[in-house]
Amino acid sequence: MKKFPTIIAVMIFVTIAANWMLDKDYATEIVSQDRFMISIGAGLLSGTIMWIFFALEKKKE
Numbered sequence: 934m935k936k937f938p939t940i941i942a943v944m945i946f947v948t949i950a951a952n953w954m955l956d957k958d959y960a961t962e963i964v965s966q967d968r969f970m971i972s973i974g975a976g977l978l979s980g981t982i983m984w985i986f987f988a989l990e991k992k993k994e
Contacts, residue, residue, distance in 0.1 A: 936987045940980050948976030 952972035955963060963971075 936983075940983045940987070943983055944976040944980035947979040948972045951975040 949972075952968060955968045955971060959968070
């Protein structure tokens, strides 16, 4: 549970970065609701991957 704040922080950073990149490059091609959903998905995926990596690291110790 000590790593949980790190995972949340990375998820928020990835969500904001994905939303910014999609808004910058594809503002007219992608509807804002779809941009938001893609950004949320990117954040959830990155959080899941970090959680798995931290779980694997814990098993090695």
